[in-house]
Amino acid sequence: MCTLVQGGLVIDTAPEVTVRPEADVLISDGRIVAVGPGLSAEGAEVIDARGRIVLPGFVDTHRHVWQAALRGIGNEGDLGYYFDHVMQARGTRYRPSDVAASNFIGALECLDGGITTVQDYSHVQGSASYGEAAVDALSRSGIRAVYGFGPSPLVGGTADPAALRQVVAAGSDRITVALASTGPAYAPFDVVEADWALAASLGLSVVTHIDRSEVTQTPITLLAEAGLLRPDTLYVHCNNLSDAExxxxxDSGASVSIAPAVEARLEMGPPVAARLKALGVPVSLGIDTVTSAPGDMFSIMRQILALGYNAFTAPEVLQLATIAGAQALGFSDVGSLAVGNQADLILLRATDPNLAGGLTDPVATVVTSAHPGNVETVLVAGQLLKHNGHLTTPTYPEALAALTTATTHLFP
Structure with a gap:
């Protein structure tokens, strides 16, 4: 099956950000086969992209998708408040059905705002059934995801090997699995060693929070001394780490995901993006949690510019939200419109009032002015998941009802 996205202003992100007016994107069997003017393919489904900005879908490298049912409840306090009122008071009440309802709506929220790939850090596990419910919901949404399975930091301990294997088996072409470890910031080091060994035995990447810690101020040094620094590790936050850490x-080749809106709101430490760039650390962007911050990538891109990150230009910020995120998650065929890549792309209405007049510098316009309401079309692996400004999900009313049931249970 072929799809031709025709006549749009195409912004690509690799190897550098480029703008191609009146260009086409030809898709076949879920992958990009050509980008340029005047393309054609007999029998192709045509998406009219005139007056539209076409760009790769955003990649959110850190999000607790299961917290969609808790939107806004963590906005009144710092990280301690989050642990008390989100993780403890509500997270411990979740059932697998609540995870499924939250993950489905949370994934649709991502897609609606142009996020086509998400790293779902799921630390609400009671058993494998929680992970299987989450993975099933992600799969039904159509999103591409790296599902991070691991225990809550409130419980601690190692990830359950049998449960992790069950969740890995529940994955699919679009849903891969990582081990979401409580890590050296929250767990004794024997737990860390067990998690890293389990991930290695299953060929999984590791994702872990590195924020304010009562366990150690030098978590990366501990990993280095134990020979556990790996390139396929994604560290989250890292605001309080020294330059040496x-x-x-x-030097390990690993990456850091920052969530500037949540980090600022929960008082997690000084902004770290500029230091990461100066020290040569690959950096990408995450939403983190909608309990304390907006759930769209446009808001996060503006946060990068607004928090004094003078080291980043608008094209560089767009790369953080796309190709850098893909690389952080280990994808070689996501995050740009290169021929052969997955056809994960979005179309924005350039004629909307907040974008009109912005085609002189369309990259800066997207980064500084766009919002989810401008997202007209979303494709993942060539599948049309949002069209004419509306999600194509036929079961959305039932999904809302399931989320209402979950919320009623979580807030008795």
């Missing part, structure tokens, strides 16, 4: 991450 961050340099260890850079």
């Amino acid at each position: 961050l340099k260890l991450i850079a």
Whole structure:
């Protein structure tokens, strides 16, 4: 099956950000086969992209998708408040059905705002059934995801090997699995060693929070001394790490996901993006949690510019939200419109009032002015998941009802 996205202003992100007016994107069997003017394919489904900005879908490298049912409840306090009121008071009440309802709506929220790939850090596990419910919901949404399975930091301990294997088996072409470890910031080091060994035995990447810690102030040094620094590790936040610790991450080839809106709201430490760039640490963007911050990538891109990150230009910020995120998650065929890549792309209405007049510098316009309401079309692997400004999900009313049931249970 072929799809021709025709006549749009095409912005690509690799190897550098480029703008191609009045260009086409030809898709076949879920992958990009050509980009340029005047393309054609007999029998192709045509998407009219005139007056539209076409760009790769955003990649969110850190999000607790299961918290969609808790939207806004963590906005009144710092990280301690989050642990008390989100993780403890509500997270411990979740059932697998609540995870499924939250993950489905959370994934649709991503797609609606142009996020086509998400790293779902799921630390609400009671058993494998929680993970299987989450993976099934992600699969039904159509999104591409790296599902991070691991225990809550409130419980601690190692990831359950049998449960993790069950969740890995539940994955699919679009849903892969990582081990979401409580890590050296929250767990004794024997737990860390067990998690890293389990991930290695299953060929999985590791994702872990590195924020304010009562366990150690030098978590990366501990990993280095134990020989556990790996390139396929994604460290999240890292606001309070020293330059020496961050340099260890850079030298290991690993990446850091920052969530500037949540980090600022929960008082997790000084902004770290500029230091990461200066030290050569690959950096990408995450939403983190909608309990304390907006759930769209446009808001996060503006946060990068607004928080004094003078080291980043608008094209560089767009790369953080796309190709850098793909690389952080280990994808070689996502995050840009290169021929052969997955056809994960979005179309924005350039004629909307907040984008009109912005085609002189369309990259800066997208980064500084666009919002989810401008997202008209979303494709993942060539599948049309949002069209004419509306999600194509036929079961959305039932999904809303399931989320209402979950919320009623979580807030008795």
